[in-house]
Amino acid sequence: xxxxxxxxxxxxxxxxxxxxxxxxxxxxxxxxxxxxxxxxxxxxxxxxxxxxxxxxxxxxxxxxxxxxxxxxxxxxxxxxxxxxxxxxxxxxxxxxxxxxxxxxxxxxxxxxxxxxxxxxxxxxxxxxxxxxxxxxxxxxxxxxxxxxxxxxxxxxxxxxxxxxxxxxxxxxxxxxxxxxxxxxxxxxxxxxxxxxxxxxxxxxxxxxxxxxxxxxxxxxxxxxxxxxxxxxxxxxxxxxxxxxxxxxxxxxxxxxxxxxxxxxxxxxxxxxxxxxxxxxxxxxxxxxxxxxxxxxxxxxxxxxxxxxxxxxxxxxxxxxxxxxxxxxxxxxxxxxxxxxxxxxxxxxxxxxxxxxxxxxxxxxxxxxxxxxxxxxxxxxxxxxxxxxxxxxxxxxxxxxxxxxxxxxxxxxxxxxxxxxxxxxxxxxxxxxxxxxxxxxxxxxxxxxxxxxxxxxxxxxxxxxxxxxxxxxxxxxxxxxxxxxxxxxxxxxxxxxxxxx
Numbered sequence: 001x002x003x004x005x006x007x008x009x010x011x012x013x014x015x016x017x018x019x020x021x022x023x024x025x026x027x028x029x030x031x032x033x034x035x036x037x038x039x040x041x042x043x044x045x046x047x048x049x050x051x052x053x054x055x056x057x058x059x060x061x062x063x064x065x066x067x068x069x070x071x072x073x074x075x076x077x078x079x080x081x082x083x084x085x086x087x088x089x090x091x092x093x094x095x096x097x098x099x100x101x102x103x104x105x106x107x108x109x110x111x112x113x114x115x116x117x118x119x120x121x122x123x124x125x126x127x128x129x130x131x132x133x134x135x136x137x138x139x140x141x142x143x144x145x146x147x148x149x150x151x152x153x154x155x156x157x158x159x160x161x162x163x164x165x166x167x168x169x170x171x172x173x174x175x176x177x178x179x180x181x182x183x184x185x186x187x188x189x190x191x192x193x194x195x196x197x198x199x200x201x202x203x204x205x206x207x208x209x210x211x212x213x214x215x216x217x218x219x220x221x222x223x224x225x226x227x228x229x230x231x232x233x234x235x236x237x238x239x240x241x242x243x244x245x246x247x248x249x250x251x252x253x254x255x256x257x258x259x260x261x262x263x264x265x266x267x268x269x270x271x272x273x274x275x276x277x278x279x280x281x282x283x284x285x286x287x288x289x290x291x292x293x294x295x296x297x298x299x300x301x302x303x304x305x306x307x308x309x310x311x312x313x314x315x316x317x318x319x320x321x322x323x324x325x326x327x328x329x330x331x332x333x334x335x336x337x338x339x340x341x342x343x344x345x346x347x348x349x350x351x352x353x354x355x356x357x358x359x360x361x362x363x364x365x366x367x368x369x370x371x372x373x374x375x376x377x378x379x380x381x382x383x384x385x386x387x388x389x390x391x392x393x394x395x396x397x398x399x400x401x402x403x404x405x406x407x408x409x410x411x412x413x414x415x416x417x418x419x420x421x422x423x424x425x426x427x428x429x430x431x432x433x434x435x436x437x438x439x440x441x442x443x444x445x446x447x448x449x450x451x452x453x454x455x456x457x458x459x460x461x462x463x464x465x466x467x468x469x470x471x472x473x474x475x476x477x478x479x480x481x482x483x484x485x486x487x488x489x490x491x492x493x494x495x496x497x498x499x500x
Contacts, residue, residue: 067150375416
């Protein structure tokens with residue numbers, strides 16, 4: 001293990017090394033704390049644990065903004081002592097989710113690409129303290145991130161003071177994997193000069209002047225990433241359908257043989273689709289995404305990945321061990337950027353990204369609900385799916401056709417909450433089939449989705465709804481019987497099932 005003094009290369013800063021308990025004395029009730037962290041990667045651990053202990057003895061709340069979700073040492077620890085008043089922009093913690101849905105926590109669900117600029121321009125409130133995980137601090141006082149960049153660079157720029165948590169559990173070999181570039185805000189913004197996925201346009205560290213760093217906290221707690229569920233038949237079928245669909249796109253002359261840069265969401269479906277690429281004929285693939293997961297390591301090992309750009313490296317614990325064992329090999333294929341660059345509309349549109357994300361439900365006209373259960377209960381948040389959906393060359397959404405053992409149809413007459421409107425959705429894939437919505441009117445989309453994506457148990461019900469709506473509205477542009485459309489969701493709330 002490398003000594004903490006060897007990681008803090010600026011000698012003057014070594015005098016600022018303190019315990020987590022000493023560091024959290026800088027945090028006062030009502031402050032806004034902005035931190036590193038993106039999908040359970042690179043979030044501070046020692047400082048929030050110490051803050052939670054302090055809150056047990058002297059209850060108070062703070063406002064928290066991050067890159068995305070964090071691990072149990074952060075969101076769970078602070079939520080368990082009711083220490084969070086406001087939280088943004090994304091979370092996945094069960095305890096915190098419960099407090100969001102009972103009104104205890106004010107939750108702001110924002111497109112991830114927008115957080116840094118909104119923060120810099122003052123719309124999200126003043127940042128009092130930035131708490132940033134690092135694997136080292138350079139001789140000049142600049143910060144070398146670990147498994148994610150997220151919003152760290154922007155938060156450091158905006159915060160009054162910075163607490164750096166230097167994590168000995170993160171290998172120093174992460175140095176060199178990052179490309180930190182902060183755009184200027186309007187009206188001074190310039191084009192982001194990324195033309196190819198592997199272009200480097202910034203610095204391998206987060207710029208920070210030493211006098212802004214108030215204290216440095218040693219930590220030896222690893223990222224708490226999640227294991228992936230075994231590949232099931234539903235995910236495998238969606239992966240197979242994706243490969244077949246993309247091959248047809250190549251045959252139609254709409255894509256090169258090595259496809260366009262791929263973006264995939266987080267979780268088991270995303271990894272199943274990536275696994276499908278591993279076993280396909282595709283080669284020389286590129287990735288422009290948010291989160292790099294296990295499947296990207298598989299593509300590297302299979303000799304099929306040229307390069308992957310993201311903002312976070314968040315594999316399973318098994319994937320992380322695999323990465324650490326061969327880090328010099330894998331890091332040659334990866335780069336981590338600030339999330340306003342990884343999720344930049346400009347860059348996504350320029351590169352022609354293929355966006356692949358998951359939905360909670362889709363409706364027969366192609367609207368997508370990514371965030372709410374029955375229109376009211378927040379799950380996690382929109383994350384970056386909207387950044388990619390609106391701007392991608394091709395936007396695909398995935399969902400199993402049913403949930404809860406078939407009691408709920410994921411294809412409904414009208415989404416209970418709309419995150420991605422039908423204007424942004426090109427293709428929907430369930431284990432039942434593929435609905436290509438491009439160039440189709442709403443009534444044509446409805447037939448395509450019902451016949452190709454809905455579960456056979458629910459197709460008669462959806463057909464009946466559409467046909468009656470179409471007749472009753474005299475073939476309106478988007479036929480709906482709104483009372484009946486929302487009765488699907490009401491039935492679920494009352495009985496736990498959408499079945500008649």
